[in-house]
Amino acid sequence: MTTRQRNLLMNGLFLAACAGILLFLLQAPPETTRPLPHDQDHERFMTMQRKEAERHCDACHGPQGVAPLPETHPPKFRCLFCHKRKDPAERP
Ligand code: HEC
Ligand code: HEC
Structure with a gap:
């Protein structure tokens, strides 16, 4: 096989x-x-910024929430990578 054929x-x-x-x-x-x-x-x-928002979830969704x-x-x-926010800015 030639080099050219091998490249192809x-x-x-x-x-x-x-x-x-x-x-x-x-x-x-x-x-x-x-x-x-x-x-x-x-x-x-x-x-809210995603990372900022995620700090608050635990207050209600943690074991004691x-x-x-x-x-x-x-x-x-x-959280918000899976539970999407469907506002227009996020999802056209
Ligand atoms: C002030 C308390 C509170 C905070 C803070 C909170 N949640 Fe909740 N969440 C609830 C309650 C109560 C329910 C169940 C009733 C409902 O659907 O609203 C719930 C339900 C949900 C559900 C299920 C919805 C469904 O269709 O069944 C998701 C997903 C969720 N929360 C995600 C989040 C995420 C992600 C955050 C952080 C950004 C968050 N929550 C912060 C109180 C809270
Ligand atoms: C890897 C993806 C993923 C991440 C990250 C994630 N979730 Fe979930 N969550 C799911 C799936 C899948 C379900 C179950 C199926 C559904 O109800 O959508 C669920 C269900 C829920 C429910 C409903 C529970 C019920 O009683 O039925 C709540 C509330 C919730 N998640 C909150 C959160 C919060 C708060 C965070 C961050 C601390 C988080 N999730 C992070 C995928 C995720």
């Missing part, structure tokens, strides 16, 4: 791998995690 083959393989990864990502299921509710308890977090998370809750750091 490598480029082809690279493109095929990229296409495969893209297809895989497009298969991802639609987001089902509940968004941050729009109510009195949560409204003020809609406009009014709405503790279930034991089966997935890893809890960065």
Whole structure:
């Protein structure tokens, strides 16, 4: 095989791998995690910096709070990465 042929083959393989990864990502299921509710308890977090807002969740959703998370809750750091705020600034 010439160097040129090998380069073509490598480029082809690279493109095929990229296409495969893209297809895989497009298969991802639609987001089902509940968004941050729009109510009195949560409204003020809609406009706050994410990191700043997340410092307050624990007051109510920690073990001693009014709405503790279930034991089966997935890893809890960065609440707002999973529980999205659906305000227009965040989601066009
Ligand atoms: C890795 C993603 C992820 C992160 C991070 C996360 N959650 Fe969740 N949360 C979920 C999923 C998944 C559920 C269960 C399915 C659903 O109800 O959407 C859930 C459920 C909940 C519920 C409902 C519990 C119930 O009684 O049914 C509350 C409240 C909640 N999360 C609050 C939080 C808070 C507060 C944080 C940050 C301390 C947090 N979550 C971080 C994914 C996440
Ligand atoms: C002042 C107390 C309070 C604070 C602070 C608070 N929550 Fe809640 N949260 C509640 C209560 C009470 C409920 C259950 C009733 C409801 O849906 O509003 C709840 C429900 C939820 C739910 C479930 C909504 C659903 O559809 O079932 C999510 C997700 C959630 N909170 C995320 C958060 C996140 C993320 C933060 C931090 C940015 C946060 N909460 C801060 C009191 C609070």
